[in-house]
Amino acid sequence: MNIKNINVKGINVKHLITVSLCTFSMSSFASILQVDQVLQQLNPIEQRIESALERAQRLPLPVPIPQISIDELKAQISEPISNLPNVLNINMNTQNTVFVEVVVEDGFRAIERQWLLMVNLEQLNILKNRNISIVSVKNYSALNMSLVRFNVPQNIDSKTELLKTLNLDSSALLDRNHIYxxxxxxxxxxxxxxxxxxxxxxxxxxxxxxxxxxxxxxxxxxxxxxxxxxxxxxxxxxxxxxxxxxxxxxxxxxxxxxxxxxxxxxxxxxxxxxxxxxxxxxxxxxxxxxxxxxxxxxxxxxxxxxxxxxxxxxxxxxxxxxxxxxxxxxxxxxxxxxxxxxxxxxxxxxxxxxxxxxxxxxxxxxxxxxxxxxxxxxxxxxxxxxxxxxxxxxxxxxxxxxxxxxxxxxxxxxxxxxxxxxxxxxxxAHDLGEPGKDTTFGYGAIYPPKNAL
CATH class of the missing domain: 3.40.50.200 (Peptidase S8/S53 domain)
Known part of the structure; x- marks a missing residue:
């Protein structure tokens, strides 16, 4: 048996368990096998303890804890854990998927393999002759822009590959349909x-x-x-x-x-x-x-x-x-x-x-x-x-x-x-923090006036 030593508060955990088990079970070879099985089950626990101890050794020395109000502490504690899966189906109901969200570059989210391009007529014709699926082409008159939304195969699902495939230069207004x-x-x-x-x-x-x-x-x-x-x-x-x-x-x-x-x-x-x-x-x-x-x-x-x-x-x-x-x-x-x-x-x-x-x-x-x-x-x-x-x-x-x-x-x-x-x-603006514009409060805080503006 490959037994590693784990010391917690000066106690060799595995040694203690091994001795205890052997004290009760060394009368037969079957008992020895049982001890071995128990020790194997301890391996994941051993790894977690070792990992925790290593992290504890890397922690900096204690620092003073800032004082905050009870109300703010409650707000911070209640911050919801909203981690989402790497692939998420957005469904209209339990059966119909409208689109699929995935994690993309830098940990942000986007609709899977879907891109947007601000186009002119020539670029639109190029798109129609490539291996892509056009979802929509829309003109936004108030913004004075036209936008095509399209899906691409996995092998060209990157800005570098798309620019090359569509014969566009780096100035092209092309990007993923990101999620905000x-x-x-x-x-x-x-x-x-x-x-x-x-x-x-x-x-x-x-x-x-x-x-x-x-x-x-x-x-x-x-x-x-x-x-x-x-x-x-x-x-x-x-x-x-x-x-x-x-x-x-x-x-x-x-x-x-x-x-x-x-x-x-x-x-x-x-x-x-x-x-x-x-x-x-x-x-x-x-x-x-x-x-x-x-x-x-x-x-x-x-x-x-x-x-x-x-x-x-x-x-x-x-x-x-x-x-x-x-x-x-x-x-x-x-x-x-x-x-x-x-x-x-x-x-x-x-x-x-x-x-x-x-x-x-x-x-x-x-x-x-x-x-x-x-x-x-x-x-x-x-x-x-x-x-x-x-x-x-x-x-x-x-x-x-x-x-x-x-x-x-x-x-x-x-x-x-x-x-x-x-x-x-x-x-x-009421200047807070460092004098002038700073990286925390900007120009300062905006409050409702005592008398309406």
Whole structure:
């Protein structure tokens, strides 16, 4: 028998077990075989103990534990584990699969072997003569772009191979149909005694969200003005969890809730579908369609509480929207301070928002980086929930609407002049952290004013 020694607190575990077993069972050869079988069963346990001990030896010396409030600790503990399988079927029902999600480059997700290309007529003809399957060809007039969506065989399922196969240079606007994720955590409690934010303004405003469905039967929206459109495949419904929370912050109103915008029309573009109990995803294709709809309806501010990878098509559609005099505000991301930049927030033309608590402390999971523009309240924030109740949400998703609301009001004040609105927003920011713009709070925190803007 090959017996290795494991010492835990000075005790040789296997030696102790071996001696104990042999004391009772050395009377026969069969008993010896039983001992050997037991020891073999201990091998996986031995390996786990050794692995744990090795990890413990590599741990740094203890460091002081930062003090955080009980409420914030609860929010952090309740952060849902939303890890998804590497291959995930998105089903219309138990029998019909709409599409398949897979993990691709850098750990991001995309629809399996599906790509998007911004095309002209010549490029479209090339596509039709190659070994690919065209899913759709659409023209987006508000964005002044045409997009073809297509599937490819496994052997050319990479940007390098596709550029070569389609005879395109590296400047071609070609990328995967990536999946983007919602950025909130529901705490489901209303027992926290936090102050209620006031409205940024009472002026008539128009604002858009690219999100999940909104539960319009919620009491918070009894007198709300909401216009909706779904950009999901036919037969696939959007959950109402995330969208209801974001809409609740912007326009929800009752004795518990004061809307950030006192008199707004909300344009709700539904792009999220259910991935799991805790996770919602949106395809890039749906996001492009949502942007085109909002721009065509002349919505001046678009809130995007979602994150994902850098993508050539996403960047082009964002820039096309901004060229139409639209401002886009996005969640910075909830992957933590060591995370790589997440998009669309990390684009220079997009306003990225990190989350803070009522003590102006950064939310533990908030992303950091040079792309952070502002911070706003995003920990234990009261809002409407998809189940018809009220609860607390945390994350950069619920911080972003503060900046979106402030910009909506400032655009009205400055007669839709984007430069003046942005300049005043920067002047209103409460500088936190290092003096000036920094990688945690950006220019500083945006709070609802004591008197409406």
């Amino acid at each position: 994720q919602a950025q909130t955590n529901t705490n489901q409690s209303t027992n926290h005694k936090l102050s209620m934010p006031s409205s940024y303004c009472m002026d008539p405003t128009k604002i858009g969200i690219i999100d999940s469905a909104v539960n319009q039967k919620h009491s918070a929206f009894a007198n709300a003005n909401i216009k909706t459109s779904s950009f999901l495949p036919q037969g696939l419904s959007s959950p109402n969890l995330h969208g209801t929370a974001i809409a609740g912050l912007l326009i929800g109103k009752n004795k518990q809730l004061t809307p950030l915008l006192g008199n707004a029309q909300l344009y709700s573009a539904e792009v999220f579908y259910r991935q799991s109990e805790y996770a919602q995803g949106a395809t890039l294709f749906a996001i492009v369609e949502a942007l085109n709809w909002l721009v065509s309806n002349k919505v001046p501010v678009i809130n995007m509480s979602l994150t994902g990878p850098n993508n050539a098509i996403l960047k082009a559609s964002i820039e096309a929207s901004i060229n139409e005099n639209v401002l886009i505000v996005a969640a910075a991301g909830n992957q933590g301070p060591a995370s790589q930049p997440l998009y669309p927030g990390a684009y220079d033309s997009v306003i990225a928002v990190s989350a803070i608590n009522e003590k102006n402390e950064i939310y533990r999971w908030s992303n950091k980086g040079t792309y952070i523009d502002f911070a706003a309240l995003g920990v234990n924030v009261l809002t409407a929930l998809g189940n018809g109740k009220f609860g607390r949400e945390s994350g950069t998703s619920v911080a972003a609407p503060h900046v979106s609301a402030a910009l909506s009001c400032l655009l009205v004040k400055h007669n839709n002049n984007k430069s003046k609105a942005l300049d005043e927003l920067t002047s209103l």
